[in-house]
Amino acid sequence: MAEKLLEVVDLKTSFYTGAGEVQAVRGVSFQLEKGEVLGIVGESGSGKSVMAKSIMSLIQSPGKIKQGDITWRGENLLGKSEKQLRAIRGNEISLISQDPMSALNPVVKIGKQMTEVIIRHQRVGKKEAEKRAVDLLGKVGISSPEERLKQYPHELSGGMKQRIMIGMSISCQPELLIADEPTTALDVTIQSQILNLMSALKDKEQMALILITHDLGVVAENCERVLVMYGGLIMEEGPVKELFQNPKHPYTEGLLRSLPKRSNGVKERLVPIQGSPPDLLNPPQGCPFADRCPYVMDKCAELPPYFKVDSERKTMCWLHESEEGDNHE
Amino acid sequence: MNKRKWNGVKRELFKNKYALMAFVLLIVFLIAALFAFLSPFDPNKMSIIDKLQSPNGKHLFGTDEYGRDYFTRVLYGARVSLAVGFLSMIVAVVIGTTVGTVSGYFGGWIDNILMRFVEVLMSIPSFFLMLLLNAYMKPGITTLVLIIGFFTWMEIARIVRSETLSIKEREYVMYAKASGQSSFLTITKHIIPNIAPTIIIAGTLNIATAILMESSLSFLGLGVQQPNSSWGSMLNSAQGYIGEAWHLTLFPGFLILFTVLCFNVLGDVLRVAFEPKGANGEKK
Numbered sequence: 001m002a003e004k005l006l007e008v009v010d011l012k013t014s015f016y017t018g019a020g021e022v023q024a025v026r027g028v029s030f031q032l033e034k035g036e037v038l039g040i041v042g043e044s045g046s047g048k049s050v051m052a053k054s055i056m057s058l059i060q061s062p063g064k065i066k067q068g069d070i071t072w073r074g075e076n077l078l079g080k081s082e083k084q085l086r087a088i089r090g091n092e093i094s095l096i097s098q099d100p101m102s103a104l105n106p107v108v109k110i111g112k113q114m115t116e117v118i119i120r121h122q123r124v125g126k127k128e129a130e131k132r133a134v135d136l137l138g139k140v141g142i143s144s145p146e147e148r149l150k151q152y153p154h155e156l157s158g159g160m161k162q163r164i165m166i167g168m169s170i171s172c173q174p175e176l177l178i179a180d181e182p183t184t185a186l187d188v189t190i191q192s193q194i195l196n197l198m199s200a201l202k203d204k205e206q207m208a209l210i211l212i213t214h215d216l217g218v219v220a221e222n223c224e225r226v227l228v229m230y231g232g233l234i235m236e237e238g239p240v241k242e243l244f245q246n247p248k249h250p251y252t253e254g255l256l257r258s259l260p261k262r263s264n265g266v267k268e269r270l271v272p273i274q275g276s277p278p279d280l281l282n283p284p285q286g287c288p289f290a291d292r293c294p295y296v297m298d299k300c301a302e303l304p305p306y307f308k309v310d311s312e313r314k315t316m317c318w319l320h321e322s323e324e325g326d327n328h329e
Numbered sequence: 330m331n332k333r334k335w336n337g338v339k340r341e342l343f344k345n346k347y348a349l350m351a352f353v354l355l356i357v358f359l360i361a362a363l364f365a366f367l368s369p370f371d372p373n374k375m376s377i378i379d380k381l382q383s384p385n386g387k388h389l390f391g392t393d394e395y396g397r398d399y400f401t402r403v404l405y406g407a408r409v410s411l412a413v414g415f416l417s418m419i420v421a422v423v424i425g426t427t428v429g430t431v432s433g434y435f436g437g438w439i440d441n442i443l444m445r446f447v448e449v450l451m452s453i454p455s456f457f458l459m460l461l462l463n464a465y466m467k468p469g470i471t472t473l474v475l476i477i478g479f480f481t482w483m484e485i486a487r488i489v490r491s492e493t494l495s496i497k498e499r500e501y502v503m504y505a506k507a508s509g510q511s512s513f514l515t516i517t518k519h520i521i522p523n524i525a526p527t528i529i530i531a532g533t534l535n536i537a538t539a540i541l542m543e544s545s546l547s548f549l550g551l552g553v554q555q556p557n558s559s560w561g562s563m564l565n566s567a568q569g570y571i572g573e574a575w576h577l578t579l580f581p582g583f584l585i586l587f588t589v590l591c592f593n594v595l596g597d598v599l600r601v602a603f604e605p606k607g608a609n610g611e612k613k
Contacts, residue, residue, distance in 0.1 A: 056507055061436065090508030097507075102500035107522045116518065117508045168508065 005175060005208050006032040006055070011068035013047075013054045022280050024050040024063070026232035032176070037202065037209045039223030039240065041216060041255070045277055047232040048212045049098075052178050056095055057085050073175070091121040094169035098181040100161035104153040111149030114168050121172045136167040140197060159190035163197065170201055177202070178210045183218065195222055216259055220244055225312075228252050231278045231288030238313035248315040250293045287317070295319060341602040348598040351591035358588060362407035370398035372405045373556040381574045391576045394566065402558055403580050409559035410588065413473050414540040420478025421485055421539070422532045428482070429489025430516045430524075434497055444490070447483045455480040456545070463551040473552055477539045485531045492524040526603035530596055537592035544585050560585045 013025040025047040032038055042048050053059050055070055057077060070077040072088065080088075089095075097103045105113060114136070115129035124132070130149065137145030140163040153161060162182065169177060179198065183191040199222055202209050211223055219226050219240060226243055228236045228251065236249040247253040254273040261268060275292035278284055284291070290300040299318045307320040342348050365372075370388075379396035382388055390399035432443040459476050466472045496502065497520065505515045521528075546552040547561030555562075560581040567577035 058503060058507055060503075086509045086511060088509070089506070090510075095504070095507040097500055097504060099500060103504045105501040105505075105519050105523070107525075108518065112518075116510070116514075120509060165504075 003034040004031055005034045005036075005073060007069070007071040008051075008055065009069040009071075011051065011054055011070065012066040013050050013059055013063060014066050015063045017062060020281050023283055024232055024280060025054060026280075026283060027068075028229075028232075028234055030227055030234065030237065032208055032210065034175070035202075035206050035208055036225065037199070037211065037223045039219035039226040040210060040212045040229060041214060041219050041226060042229035043214055043277060045280070046229040047280075048229055049180050051229075052095065052180050052210065052212055055178065056089055056093055058089075058095075087121075090117055090169070090174075091172045092174055093176045093178065094172070094174040096162075096165050096169050096177065096179045096182045099185045100158055100165050101153075101185065103165055104161055106153050108152075109149065110151055110153065110156070110164060114149070114164070114171065117168055118171050132171065133167075136171055137164070139170075139201070140164070140167040141193075142167070158186055159193065162186060162190075162194055166194070166198065166201070170205055170207070173205055174207055176208045176210065178212070180212045181214070182211075183213070183215070191218075198222075216244075216255060228255070231283060232280060233288060233316065235289065235317070236313070236315040238309075238315075242313065248309050248313065248320060249289075249317045250295050250319070251289045254292075254294075338599060338602040341598050345598055347594055351594040351598075354587060355591045355595070358407055358584075359411065361404055362411055365401065365404035365408060368398070368401040368404060370401040372397060372401045372558075381570065381577075383574070384576055390580050391574065393563075393577055394570055394574075399577065399580065402563065403560070403584065406558045406560045406563055406581060407584065409470065409553050409557065410540050410543060410561070410585070413470060413477065413543040413559070414536040414588075414592075416474040417477035417481065417539040417543075418532050418535045420474060421482040421535050422528060423482075424478065425482035425485025425531070426489050426521065426528055429486040430493050430520055432486070433490040433493025434512065434516055434520065436494075440490075443486075447486055450480070451483045456542075459542070459546065460549070460551060463546065468551055468554050470553060473543055473546065477542050477546075481535055481538055481542070485528070485535065488527055488531050489524060492527050493520055496520050496523050526599070530599045530603065533592055533596035533599060537589045537596070540585065540592070541589055 008031070009029050011025055011028045012023070015022040015024060028047070028051055030038075040048050040051070050059070050063070054065050055077070057065075057080075059065055065078060068078070072093070077085070077088070104110070111130065111133060114133040115126060118124065118129040118132050119126065122129075122132075133149060134145045137148055142148055142160060142163055148156070148160075148164070156164070162185075166182075177198075182198065183194050186194060195218060198209065201207075211219065213219060223240050226238065226240050227234050228243075228249065230251050235251045236243065236247070238248075243252065244256065247256055251273075254271070257271040258273060260270060273292055278288045278291070286301040286303050287293070290296050293300065297318060304316050304318045304321070306314040306316050308314050309320055342352060374397060376392075376396035379388070379392045380394055382392040382396075384391045388398050388400065390403060393399050393402065428443055428447070432440045459480055462476055463472065466476075502515060502519055505519050510518075543552055543559060544561030544564070547559045548565045550562070550565055553559045553562050558566075563581040564578060564585075567574070567581070570577055
C-alpha cells in the first residue's frame, strides 16, 4: 500500500444562514494515497465544492467546519493557525477552481499574479520568479509565454486562462492538486486538452489529484478511484471501472442510466432520476436518496451505515445489508 | 488600473465640454500657483501709497489694504488652498482606504467596531470640533491638513468598505487565499487595485470639500496666519473693505467657487468614465 497523503474523517461543514443551518457536508470520510487520482462526482449542491474548500480551510463565514478531522501527511490541518495554513496552501495543496474567468484578478497582469505565488513560497527574486513563470507557461502549452506575462486576463481566451491557472497551481510542485470542476466553463475540445494536460502533469510532477466534477465521462477517463456524493454524503466509493460497470448504489445506477450510451447503435430513451435533491436545510433523517429511489424500503427511513461490498468498495445502502460481499443486480 | 479605463476617462473628458473646461481651468490654476514666484511683486511687501487700488494696468487685481499686489497674493493663496486640498485629500484617502478595506475584508467584530466609530465621528458636527481642535493647536498648514484629513475620511471609508465587501466575494480573492496569500497582500494586491477608480473619484470630490473647509477655517481666522494668505483668509481681511474695494472679496471668492466647482465636475466625469455601464452604454 502506498503512502497515505490525506485522510478525511467524518467531516461536517455547515452554513449558518438566516433560514437556519444548511448542512452542506454531513459526515464524509475518505483517504487519498500519494500520486492517486480520485474523482468526486455528484450533482450540483451535493457538497463537492464545499468539501474541497473545507480541505483547504477556505470555508468563509457564515460557513463553518462543524466536526471532523483532516489529516495531511500525518498532521491535523484543522488545528493549524492561519499562518501555518498559508504555508501549505498553494505550496503543498493547490486548488484550481471552476471558472478561470473569475479566478484571475482582472486588473492585475498575468505575470504579476504568477510570480506572486512563486516568490511567496519559494523565496526567490523577481527575475528568477519570472523565469520560472515562463517555464511553467511553456509546460502548460502556452505559446510566447514572455508576452503573455505582460497581458491582462481579459486579453486571453478561457482555455488559456485555465492553462495559466494550472500553471500557477503547479508552480510550487504541490503534493496534491484539487481541481474543482476545472472544465465546466470550457467548451468540449478545450476540455479534453485541459484534462490531458492535467493527467500528463500529474505523471510528471507525481502529485495526487482530486478531480471534482459532475461529468461521469471525465471521471471514467481520468480517475482511478471515485466517490459518489449525494446530499452531503458519500453514497458509494470504489475503483472507477468496477463502480461504473457494476454500480452498487441506486443513485450511481440512476446517474449512469441517465447518460447516453453509444455502444450498440440501438436508440434508447434516457432514464432521468425522478424528483429533486434533498433540502440540506432540513435533511432527511434516513437515506437522503430515499425519496427518489426506485428500490425504497421501510428501512430507508433510517440512515444506512457503509456496507463493504468487496475489499475496495463500500456503499451506503440497505440493499447491501445482507449481501455483503455479494453482487446485486 | 488599466489602459482602457484611462482611455475612457480621456474620451469622457473630451466629450463633455464642461469637463474639459474644468480640467483646463484647474491646470491653469495649478501652473499659475506653481509659478507664482515669477510675479514682479513681492506678495508681502506693503506700500501704503498704493493701498486699495482698483484693478488697473499695473496691478491686475488691484491692491489690498496694505498696498500689496492682489494678483500676486491670490496666486500665493492658490498655493495654500490647493496644497491643503491635495494633502488633506491624501490624509483622508489613506485613512479611509485602510479603515474601509480592513473593515470590509475582515468583517465580524472588527467591522462592527470600525463602522460604529465612523458613525460616531460622522454624527459630530465636524466643523465645530475642528474649530475647537484648531484653537488648541498651533495654527498653520500642517495643522489644517491633518485636521481636515481627520474629519473627512469617514465617507471614503464607508464607500471603500462597501466595495470591498463585494470584491472579497470574488473568485480570485478566494484563489489568492487558496494559493497562500496573506490577508495584507490580498488587500493591497487584489482588492485595492479593483476599487482604485472608486477611491480616485472619492478623493477628487474630497479635494473640493477640503478646499471649502480650509477657506471656511481661514475665513474665521483659524487657518493660515498673516502675512501668508489663502483664499479664505483673504476673504476674511477683505470683509472690512467690502464697501470701498469690492475686488478684494470678488477675486478670492470666485476662485474658491471655480476651483470647487471644477473638482466636482471632474469627479463626476471620472465617475461616468469608470462606471462599468456608463452613460455611453459601454460595457465593462
